Amino acid sequence: MSYLELRDIHKSYYLGKEEFPVLKGIDLNFDLGEFVSILGESGGGKSTLMNIIGGLDRQFQGSVTVDGKRLDHKNEKAMDTYRRDTIGYIYQAYNLISHLTVLDNVLIPLDMTTLSHAQREDRAMSLLKRVGLEDQAKKYPNQLSGGQKQRVAIARALASDPKVIIADEPTGALDSQNTAEVLEILDSIAQEGRLVIAVTHSQSVANSGTRIVHLEDGKINADTRLHNAYPLKDTERLKSRLLPANVAYRTAYKHFKYNFWRNSLIVLGTAIGLFAVMLFSGLGNGINGYINKQVNDLVNPQVVVVSRYQKSPNSTASAASGSSAQAGSTQSAQSSSASQSSSPQGGSSSGSQSGAGLSAATAAPTAAMPSISNKNIDQLKSLKHVTKVDNVYIASNVTSKYNDKSAVISQLQNWNTSATKNSIKYGHAPKTGEVLIGSKDVAKKLNKDHYKSMIGKTITMKYQTLNKHHKMATVNMKLKVSGIVSSSSGMGSSMRSDNYVNTKTMKNAMQDANVETKSPMVAVNVDKLDNVKSTTAQMNKLKSNAKRQFTATSVSSIISTVQTYISLATNVLAAIAAISLLVSALMIIVTMYMSVSARTKEIGILRALGESKRDVRRLFISESLIIGVLSAALATVVAFVGQTVANQALSSIANFAFVQISLSNVVVVFVIALIISLLASLLPARSAARLNPIDALSAD
Structure with missing residues (x-):
């Protein structure tokens, strides 16, 4: 039994319904060790016959048997395996891949063997040495002569150690000297025990083999043996495998590098859109961080300010809603404050502002808001996550004196858990008999030139309010300055006091003036920031006799609302920037289709x-993914440079990083880049994989 057998091979091409027969019943046997020349004129069906033997042409009638096993030409995967294991091709047009070096061209079939990387390179170099091109390994095909290119093609055909070498007009484009050298190499290949089948229209070339098969008009009209086949050699052959994914990535990178400047423009265009998305995301992070810092510097975010619930006189429907009730309570407090501020005497009370801000704007007479009893405080302390409950005392229109200087401050508050030490610029929090004073409204008015020296000095403070008998009383305090607060402005002026007195000291002074020390408002400290929202909601739901007890507000609600608006604005900007990514995706699609065509x-x-x-699809997808990864990397570098420049430019506004690109922003950009490049490459890669190999090989 021969190694390769062809039986009753028929092949026709069709133009519309018209049939054009090419092969008309071919029966041939081939043995290993033969150098068979298929001789005939152009158009006689020689190349078609070679494509059938090589497993490229699958649309024919008849059978092909190799080593006793009939090939299933309908099974594409089986044909891929057959070509990897058994067939090596040598073409008249060389068919070398231009963007790969000589060595890389020879390595292509070796990458589909089980050899290690070092072994593959050693074998490729030994084959190049055999064909006399060892010193040309690093050159590209366009740097070689025609004879050198054909010898590279021979080395590549031998690389995977195939049993059958198909040479389609291997000397058609060579001069006489190179023709003789190539024929000598082909003969030596047959002497190794391989089957060499060469297609030629030259009688002199055909005479170099062991046998000549004459093909004319799709039929065999002569089969001449020139001499016996060479004896077989018992050698161990290489084993094939599926192409590893990493080889596709390496090949894609080599093509990217070969067309670097064209691909760089695509990378740059894609990177611009990704950079904008990352920068806007970082800007949102920075602004959120700035607001958080500003608020946290002003008030303790873990504190919930609680007052007795009062139904809004303007909307009974709002009473059941926590947020509406809070607003109603604030309106009530502010109305009372307005009435108190019209009194020349001033007053003392407690009040709350939505978001837990404590300010002069919310100071109200105790008559306007019911006080919180000890029972209420115990009720609040019993809640889960509550660690401390402090009474809040706020005095308004307080006169402070030092020597012959005086200053009137709008608000004096006791130092409680709602206060934050971040606001203290110099000194420390007030202890018994001590007071913290604002730098602008007190310290600089009492000692303009050396306001810092006020620390440690004793000043007097007094204010008027109603006593327990609803008569005007003066609360007097002699206090030592413990520190100076950086005076607030803007957001700070409405969310915190600049002047704090020790709680015990203020309470004792109120008792001495026969002023009620029960507070209409308390500051409740929650163990963790994450529990503030749920605890606030729980306080607002507390009831007694089916009536709501408290109005609880926290600064976290303000932060959350502001962050929502910032996130919305950031996302809108990022979405606008993302439009450029659609353009980038189109650029990648067009580039991939152009690449498939080229x-x-x-x-x-x-x-x-x-x-x-699958290997072809992976090749083009890999190249697109390389573009995506490099685009994301470039966008990241530019974004961090832009972050540095932007923060430096904005440092004159505030000493804060307004652009903060996080690791998650970087990860998101890389994911976006990969998704865009993957989606953009799917159709071109699928188109490439579906190309008919025979049609693809005949492309210019």
């Missing part, structure tokens, strides 16, 4: 060498 012959070569449709 590399059609390469696709045919890879399929002929045994690569599968």
